[in-house]
Amino acid sequence: MDEALREDPYAFAAHIGMVMTDWREGYAAFDVPLEPFLMNRHGNPHGGVHASLLDTVMGYAGCWTGDAARRQMCLTLNLNVQYLSRPRGVMLKGEGWKTGGGKSTFFAEGQIADETGEVIAKGTGVFKYRS
DSSP: OOGGGOOOOOHHHHHHTOEEEEEETTEEEEEEEOOGGGBOTTSSBOHHHHHHHHHHHHHHHHOOOSOTTSOOEEEEEEEEEEEOOOOSSSEEEEEEEEEEEOSSEEEEEEEEEETTOOEEEEEEEEEEEEO
């Protein structure tokens, strides 16, 4: 990853410990360490953590410009999350891929696994570019 293009975490991402690990054309990856304050009453990550991580990796995947001076932003129009498993490890690893779109909107898919390779959740989204 080109370090000149790495963005500092936005406030919510910083609050939950989300860190960008890769970002390039059509792809983004972020990690979230599993901390006690992210867990639900069953001791599993709250579903909102999964949704937030998927929303972030998919949004970033579609907003790559390759130019730090030309930032592209987007709004989430639709977000679908499929919860598949519980983590076995201590780190959520989210990946997102831009899968299509046009001038004003794009489509993306995402996946969350832990560091053991256990697939935790998958998602799809529709995003609108902001000018």
